[in-house]
Amino acid sequence: MKFALPIALVVAWFAATATGAIKSYQLASPQAVLVEVSDLATRGVLWTDLGASLERVALGFALAALLAIALGALVGASRTAENLLDPTLQAIRSVPSLAWVPLLLLWLGIGETAKIALVAIGAFFPIYVALSSAIRGVDRKLIEVARILGVRRLPFVARVLLPAALPQLLVGLRIGLTQAWLFLVAAELLGASRGLGFLLTDGQQIARTDEILVAILAFAICGKLSESGMKLLEKRLVSWTDTASVPG
């Protein structure tokens, strides 16, 4: 049943391009896209671009996750850190993240660093917000158990706060990863010589809708795979929660 709509869409796409109702410079046919996929793959271009994009997402997301987990844990666990850092971070968060692009380009140029930084900015806030609010929301009753046992500050964060906040942290990571892909497209559209976003702009400049569609398909598959991967991770890591399904 869930495949009915996608199949219908592909059939309609095929019909519209085969009958000439839509011209190929507007939308390439499904078979043209398949040919383009195999062409790009055999020439190795597809793998270069895919590899470049995956590397940027992986590095940007890892950087964001590290920073967001460190700051989120600090702000969630310490009032002082919360008063010191949270208002500023919330203010920065209210800036639409793409507004940082001109500054990033001025500071870092249009090289890899700027792209990775932009991906990291996009992925940072969902993770940070999820973790800091999850830690602040940890059941007071569990905190009292740790207090009675005299658990010290660092072990308390590591053994009580972080595990208790893990389900929401994983949801934050999943949203952060989706954001990372979104910001990757933005970064690569701004200027890149390789990457799936480059494939998009290249296809636009030489008016090849089949190339654009290959890039879009690749993005869809990468996004879906990373989302499924995160969901699998959630299922494995937080199977202890007493709810019917994974939150979020």
Place this chain on the structure above:
Amino acid sequence: MNAITLRGVTKRFGAHTIFDGLDLGVKRGERLAILGASGCGKSTLLRLIAGLESPDAGEIDVAGEIGFVFQEPRLFGWLDVEKNVAFAARTAAERARVPEVLALVGLTSARTTLPKHLSGGMAQRAALARALVRKPEVLLFDEPLAALDALTRLELRASLREIVREAGATAVWVTHDVEDALALATRSIVLQRSPGAVRAIEPAAGVDVGVRRALLAALGVPA
């Protein structure tokens, strides 16, 4: 020799005074039940002893390690029974005691079970094991049976009685149930809300009246 001493303890929540200069001593090895209607400050008294609340005035001395069992098991959901109990262990010797306390509360076969799969009574036994692992000198119980069904309640009450007696610890039980108090304690006090603050009275069995009757009368239950 007192295990627990309260001298002139005053506790207010905002403008509301709960205790005003309360004195209380619990002898070493004694098992004290604190009875009272709900909302009379029983739990607050226990939390003061445990250090979860601080008094506005007065002194509280507790000699030795405290083990606390709450009304809810308060287990860490991400740890199995054994790891929940081991959470309280600080030394290798305490960690080595984990199997022993698990056996004591009858949870050896459930040691790898996650809390979400435990029944109410089993979860409360795990919480008890966690409280026992450090061999505390003082055990504090805040209505440990209140959330259980009648049969489990009787079963666990009997185990608690044995285990606490065996441990030889000083115990304080907060309960609203006279039968629990009679089964578990060597001495009972009743907290009464009088004009102003709460006072603690100790009903004694008279010539023509038993302890049960005296406690019920102090709780305001008509004979």
